[in-house]
Amino acid sequence: xxxxxxxxxxxxxxxxxxxxxxxxxxxxxxxxxxxxxxxxxxxxxxxxxxxxxxxxxxxxxxxxxxxxxxxxxxxxxxxxxxxxxxxxxxxxxxxxxxxxxxxxxxxxxxxxxxxxxxxxxxxxxxxxxxxxxxxxxxxxxxxxxxxxxxxxxxxxxxxxxxxxxxxxxxxxxxxxxxxxxxxxxxxxxxxxxxxxxxxxxxxxxxxxxx
Amino acid sequence: xxxxxxxxxxxxxxxxxxxxxxxxxxxxxxxxxxxxxxxxxxxxxxxxxxxxxxxxxxxxxxxxxxxxxxxxxxxxxxxxxxxxxxxxxxxxxxxxxxxxxxxxxxxxxxxxxxxxxxxxxxxxxxxxxxxxxxxxxxxxxxxxxxxxxxxxxxxxxxxxxxxxxxxxxxxxxxxxxxxxxxxxxxxxxxxxxxxxxxxxxxxxxxxxxx
DNA sequence: TTATTATTGTGAAATAAATTACAACTTACA
DNA sequence: TGTAAGTTGTAATTTATTTCACAATAATAA
Numbered sequence: 001x002x003x004x005x006x007x008x009x010x011x012x013x014x015x016x017x018x019x020x021x022x023x024x025x026x027x028x029x030x031x032x033x034x035x036x037x038x039x040x041x042x043x044x045x046x047x048x049x050x051x052x053x054x055x056x057x058x059x060x061x062x063x064x065x066x067x068x069x070x071x072x073x074x075x076x077x078x079x080x081x082x083x084x085x086x087x088x089x090x091x092x093x094x095x096x097x098x099x100x101x102x103x104x105x106x107x108x109x110x111x112x113x114x115x116x117x118x119x120x121x122x123x124x125x126x127x128x129x130x131x132x133x134x135x136x137x138x139x140x141x142x143x144x145x146x147x148x149x150x151x152x153x154x155x156x157x158x159x160x161x162x163x164x165x166x167x168x169x170x171x172x173x174x175x176x177x178x179x180x181x182x183x184x185x186x187x188x189x190x191x192x193x194x195x196x197x198x199x200x201x202x203x204x205x206x207x208x209x210x
Numbered sequence: 211x212x213x214x215x216x217x218x219x220x221x222x223x224x225x226x227x228x229x230x231x232x233x234x235x236x237x238x239x240x241x242x243x244x245x246x247x248x249x250x251x252x253x254x255x256x257x258x259x260x261x262x263x264x265x266x267x268x269x270x271x272x273x274x275x276x277x278x279x280x281x282x283x284x285x286x287x288x289x290x291x292x293x294x295x296x297x298x299x300x301x302x303x304x305x306x307x308x309x310x311x312x313x314x315x316x317x318x319x320x321x322x323x324x325x326x327x328x329x330x331x332x333x334x335x336x337x338x339x340x341x342x343x344x345x346x347x348x349x350x351x352x353x354x355x356x357x358x359x360x361x362x363x364x365x366x367x368x369x370x371x372x373x374x375x376x377x378x379x380x381x382x383x384x385x386x387x388x389x390x391x392x393x394x395x396x397x398x399x400x401x402x403x404x405x406x407x408x409x410x411x412x413x414x415x416x417x418x419x420x
Numbered sequence: 421t422t423a424t425t426a427t428t429g430t431g432a433a434a435t436a437a438a439t440t441a442c443a444a445c446t447t448a449c450a
Numbered sequence: 451t452g453t454a455a456g457t458t459g460t461a462a463t464t465t466a467t468t469t470c471a472c473a474a475t476a477a478t479a480a
Binding site: 007009011014015018019022023042043044045080081082083087089095096097099100101103104105108109111112150151153174175176177181183184185186191192193195196197198199200201202203204205206207208209210 | 217219221224225228229232233252253254255290291292293297299305306307309310311313314315318319321322360361363384385386387391393394395396401402403405406407408409410411412413414415416417418419420
Binding site: 047049050063064 | 436437438439440444445446447
């Protein structure tokens with residue numbers, strides 16, 4: 001029976017679901033049809049019980065003899081984490097990192113597409129970069145609304161972070177993925193994920209040093 | 211009084227310390243000498259009590275009237291998270307993402323430096339890219355040991371992830387920052403941080419959809 | 421001097437996430 | 451048939467992290 005409160009899934013579980021699905025795609029390509037919790041666990045560097053608990057939370061049941069049916073599981077994870085209509089994404093700042101993320105990402109997910117980029121460098125706007133049309137930021141609100149963009153990825157220079165965030169929020173995006181080194185704030189109802197390379201490296205350096 | 215067990219700081223606290231320090235550098239440049247927990251909290255999108263607790267955990271005390279002394283705090287955070295001798299880092303895979311990270315990072319931290327890159331594309335190895343010497347992977351072990359590299363950043367293609375990890379572990383790195391979309395495993399005593407763009411976006415899309 | 425306000429420091433409680441322990445089921449096969 | 455091995459599902463516990471509640475302190479102004 002599916003969980004009554006699927007929207008209350010732990011954040012960590014949601015992250016792992018995304019990764020399970022990716023590994024399951026690979027397994028399908030290798031011709032597998034079923035998979036055990038311990039196989040998924042080993043691929044992800046987790047314990048089998050963690051895998052089973054995550055799947056329990058989304059209401060999926062396997063069989064004791066065959067484990068989980070891969071294609072059903074892929075499809076259920078899709079129902080839970082994908083938006084029905086697809087999510088449209090904008091990338092703010094077409095520097096090295098912006099371009100790298102755009103090329104890396106494009107075409108990887110049917111339900112998630114980067115449909116616009118913004119920059120204020122004349123070398124960049126009014127052309128197509130990494131397969132995505134790049135606009136001057138004075139067109140931001142118009143494009144975000146016309147293209148129905150719900151998520152923004154920030155890859156601008158540190159000093160431009162707050163202005164970029166402000167523009168995106170005014171244009172109405174509901175989620176921000178911040179890759180700059182500057183923390184940002186968002187109002188109630190908007191979601192934020194922040195990943196900063198320097199922080200990650202400093203944390204690792206701390207752990208290694210101990 | 212400094213915490214007896216500084217090496218048992220919560221991981222989240224370590225991450226925030228890195229970010230506090232960065233914001234404190236900015237504040238110093240703006241001419242500030244002291245700062246209150248609520249100011250730091252607002253800049254980081256946290257509660258003041260969380261800031262105070264983090265500082266408590268590292269054994270730093272402020273004053274009720276003046277708050278915290280910025281330069282002392284910067285220096286204490288440095289003592290805790292920086293390695294005395296500095297940490298040397300290698301980047302594995304000089305594609306778009308590898309180059310973007312290298313250029314973004316270079317020179318940002320005195321105690322952390324990217325000193326080598328590895329790739330197996332003849333267009334890339336045996337030259338300097340983004341300011342860093344790039345070697346063929348058959349020189350990996352030699353260079354890692356000679357350069358005393360303790361941390362590796364993985365930015366290779368998905369299918370190369372496991373081989374890249376294996377080589378780095380054999381060469382003796384103690385920390386891996388994995389930016390590929392493939393989960394990796396590390397043995398006891400090696401630290402791992404994983405950040406995958408697709409997972410982050412899928413998580414955001416899930417949150418936005420709710 | 422005393423009350424008021426703003427701050428830090430921290431024990432205790434609440435919340436989030438991972439792990440343990442084990443019941444229940446299925447298959448293989450002695 | 452019975453039992454051993456391997457699996458899933460989940461309650462209970464443990465661990466990690468955040469938040470609440472409030473005591474203590476310092477500065478300010480009545």
